[in-house]
Amino acid sequence: MSGEVAILGVGMHPWGKWGRNFVEYGVHAARAALADSGVRWQDVQFISGAATMRCGYPGYVAGATFAQALGWQGAQVNTSYAACASGSQALAAARSKILSGECEVALVIGSDTTPKGFLAPAKGYRPDDPDWVRFYMGITNPTYFALYARRRMDLYGATEQDFAAIKVKSAEHGSANPNARYRKKFTMEEVLGSNMVADPLRLFEVCATSDGAAAIVISSLEYARKIGRAKAVRVAAISTVTPRFASSEVEMPDIATDSAAVVEGHSFRASIARKAYEEAGLGPEDVSAAEVYDLASPMELDWCEYLGLCKPGEAEALLRSGATRIGGRIPVNPSGGLACFGEAVPAQALAQVCELTWQLRGEAGPRQVQGAKVGITANQGLFGHASSVIVKR
Amino acid sequence: MTEAKRVPAIEGWYTMDQAQPHLLGSRCTSCGTYFFPKQKQFCRNPACEGTAFDDVPLSRTGRIWSYTNASYQPPEPYVSPDPFVPFAIAAVELEKERMIVLGQVVSGTGVEKLRVGMPMELVLETLHKEGETDKVIWKWKPLAGARS
Incomplete structure (x- = not known):
């Protein structure tokens, strides 16, 4: 089907309660996914980050934050936020870029550092929320x-x-x-x-909140064929x-x-x-x-x-x-x-x-x-x- | 001893009638859809562009869609008595409005007394105290005399 893209590489940072900066996990996962894909970071044309709301401004602009951490190389950038579905939206943005022909290969990253205890709402008397x-x-x-x-x-x-x-x-x-x-x-x-x-x-039976990261390199089917990965798993x-x-x-x-x-x-x-x-x-x-x-x-x-x-x-x-x-x-x-x-x-x-x-x-x-x-x-x-x-x- | 002053914990969401309280919703004057909490500006039915709403009291009885409890003290802004007292929570389906509304269950009624489909009625009870004032909220109570 024409709407498919190839998954060239996947990588993660192990989940845990490490208490370190989310960028560190994201870069770790990205490098693992890039190594798995055989694609060089310098060749990535689009970087798509899933935002985190708990790590200040760098988290709101996660795509650019990861691009800078990996080393600015001029790629187009995107950040998506959709609560727990943020990663899929970042992936969807990358797929759209590829399917529209605007780019051939993209890197998608999601990473978080979570606080301890219940996730509580903002303070004040706010019955409209x-x-x-x-x-x-x-x-x-x-x-x-x-x-x-x-x-x-x-x-x-x-x-x-x-x-x-x-x-x-x-x-x-x-x-x-x-x-x-x-x-x-x-x-x-x-x-x-x-x-x-x-x-x-x-x-x-109730899940905890963790630190962790995952990253995926996707490309057009043509690009996958070109680099000898015609049989790659597809989205x-x-x-x-x-x-x-x-x-x-x-x-x-x-x-x-x-x-x-x-x-x-x-x-x-x-x-x-x-x-x-x-x-x-x-x-x-x-x-x-x-x-x-x-x-x-x-x-x-x-x-x-x-x-x-x-x-x-x-x-x-x-x-x-x-x-x-x-x-x-x-x-x-x-x-x-x-x-x-x-x-x-x-x-x-x-x-x-x-x-x-x-x-x-x-x-x-x-x-x-x-x-x-x-x-x-x-x-x-x-x-x-x-x-x-x-x-x- | 003077009686504690009773005020709504959330202003304008329910009547303060102790005997027969109602949740206060709104209803689109164009398509008739109910909203709770009240919708005032625009109708959320995608086929309707209504912008006028009537305030309506919602049905004060319904049937349990599901239920659970809070065994641990919830975080703020919940205000806990000291020590914390576990409470049951019910999601109750209102037949006429075809809407499910969550709420605490009256104190003293645990999950062992509840069942999906059971008829419930709306009552008012203290959510928490603030000085000498009782902050009152809606709660669900098994309908007296009814069997599910």
Whole structure:
């Protein structure tokens, strides 16, 4: 298909709580991706950064910050911000530049340094900001994750054991990932014995915030052929759709959904992958592996359904069958997911693409999904941002 | 002992009628879509360019879409009693407005008493104290006598 671009190189800085400057991680990831691609930094024509809001001005202009750190060489520059979906938007900007013919090869980088503890809103009395209102009412991020988990329990018979089993599975996947922050394997007893945070969510089922970085070098298919990389893994689709009114599911940080009294209600999350599949000309039956956004372990069940890997209400059965573990029919989060990485907002959507690239190349080592041909990501950021990227070989 | 003064924790979002409080929303005069919090300037229905809204009280009963609790003390701007007391939270679907509204559940009602689909009603309760003043917020309470 003409809308495809080649992934020439991927690289990461290991996730952790390193407490150093985000630029350092970004440069590390960029150099790893460039080395992997065989492309020299001086030959990159477009640099696309995913912004971070927690590291001052250099973070707001991340694209230029990384360009300067790598050494100004006159490339065109872009910075994208879309909360947790920032990485995909930076990738989409680079793909557009390439597909429009404005450039042949681009470098995409996302990196973050996160503070300790809860991510709290700005100070003052600010009832016009829904994020402020919900925190004032004591509604934190885990509240939203827990609402979805509890609904599955009451409607579909999900159990606390199911949620813990997802964490155990992710931890096992991630234990073999050198870039993961948490590589400890967990037992069901350990997860179920951890403190309740937001019933039914337990501490070990909620992801942490991390420092980390991921970078990707993409090019036109022609450029890839020219440098002997005609068989490189390709980006087949990037979906960055907004919700459709009336958005009728509870979405962080809102205190209320849209009203579907006049206009039909829509599920935002279900619409994200639909667009990606349509663009790629592929369907859920083609997918070999998925990287989904597990801010809390139970959310993996919802994403399995939103990605069409099973029908609504059947994700528990899919999990219990073993299909979603490495070696199963459709492994989910072979990287270990956010359970093992933690959130590094501008980097995580790119990290998902890095993982699937390694999987499709057969370079994932002990966590390899055998014969992986098509991978899909799912990711969501606050205030109507989300993304889904499909890669294929 | 003098009675504590009751003021809304968030001004203009709900009536202060202790017996039958309502959330205060708005409704587009062109297409009829409801909004909460109130929408005043422009209608968010993509097929509507309405700019006029009526203030409307929302239904004060609905059914639980889902529920959870806060086992740990939330960060500021939440104002915690000392010591922190865990509370339940419910997302309640209003039938007429076809809208889900989040809120704390009245104190003393834990998650073990809740269930998806359960009928709930809107009440007012103190969110936190500020000196001698009670800052009051809407909360969800199981509807008396109803079975889900």
